[in-house]
Amino acid sequence: MNILVTGANGQLGTSLRKASASSADRYIFTDVAELDITDAAAVERMVSDNGVDVIVNCAAYTNVDRAEEQPDIAERLNATAAGILARAAKKAGAVLIHISTDYVFGGGAGNTPRNEDEPMSPTGVYGVTKMHGEQKIEASGCRAIVVRTAWLYSEYGRNFVKTMMELTATRPQLKVVFDQCGTPTYAQDLADALFAIIERRMIDGNEGVYHYSNEGVCSWYDFTKMIAAEAGASSCRIDPCHSDEFPSKVVRPSYSVLDKTKFKRVFCQEIPYWVDSLKKCVANLKNTDQI
């Protein structure tokens, strides 16, 4: 099979490169320099010239704060381009694997993990544009597997784990919000899971929306405490704070824990506990001195 990966230099794309290294399938890794996914003609050409069977879209506008000031750019990449990929997939008879986010959900009083059928209720531009992306894919009628994930981190690029390893090593004190709860996801776990779906040919007949994060629940505060403990940053005092004490232009979801029952049932995969995966990533970062 020919598998086109877009946004391949990002966290998930890089992890997928690693996951698929020994596959007999042909993976075509592209980032914006090789394939700008907002360019419909270029996308169609890439798909037809290479006989693409599966597109894995790892490209996105992921700067949540900046999206508030650049809604048009975020919409173009997260929504319009998702529609372009979907239409190209439909025309070629390919399957689109698209990644979405827990930020399509907002707050709400409850603390029940979100399932796939729950109505979307994003509270910021990034979440709105990702919701539009999902809607454009559905409207295209292409065969698609949409995987919503959350709080992605890895050894690569910028992410919360690397930021907090840096801050807890250099600052005497930090305040971190404890009133936003979700589940972190190690990008390598998600990449391995997507790779297994493709490798085991489980893409056909399983179209739909799925949730995937690591197992468990925590606040950003708990996440930071665990990052500091694993990194050995004992000199930084970490205090919990409310969201209004950490000013931001974006209202982030207060509770966006994803229910992964459907993913585990359909794809027969176990999902690692968030603390176990965090330990692996921090150990890698400490060993390779990538921060």
Ligand SMILES: NC(=O)C1=CN([C@@H]2O[C@H](COP(=O)(O)OP(=O)(O)OC[C@H]3O[C@@H](n4cnc5c(N)ncnc54)[C@H](OP(=O)(O)O)[C@@H]3O)[C@@H](O)[C@H]2O)C=CC1
């Ligand atoms: N990061 C997170 O916490 C979460 C992410 N997700 C979703 O998971 C997916 C992967 O996220 P992640 O790996 O963190 O994303 P990254 O931001 O790490 O990677 C996105 C990649 O897309 C590239 N890109 C930007 N514009 C284009 C374009 N026009 N054409 C092709 N590629 C482009 C980026 O290049 P450049 O860097 O040069 O802009 C970057 O290499 C996304 O769909 C995201 O919305 C979901 C939940 C959490």
Ligand SMILES: Cc1cn([C@H]2C[C@H](O)[C@@H](COP(=O)(O)OP(=O)(O)O[C@H]3O[C@@H](C)C(=O)[C@@H](O)[C@H]3O)O2)c(=O)[nH]c1=O
């Ligand atoms: C650095 C810092 C952040 N925070 C808060 C701000 C915010 O509420 C929370 C997380 O900060 P971030 O800026 O990393 O979060 P954010 O960029 O909103 O992360 C999101 O990215 C997108 C792409 C997704 O799809 C989401 O799943 C999620 O991972 O921690 C503190 O409370 N104290 C701090 O010192």
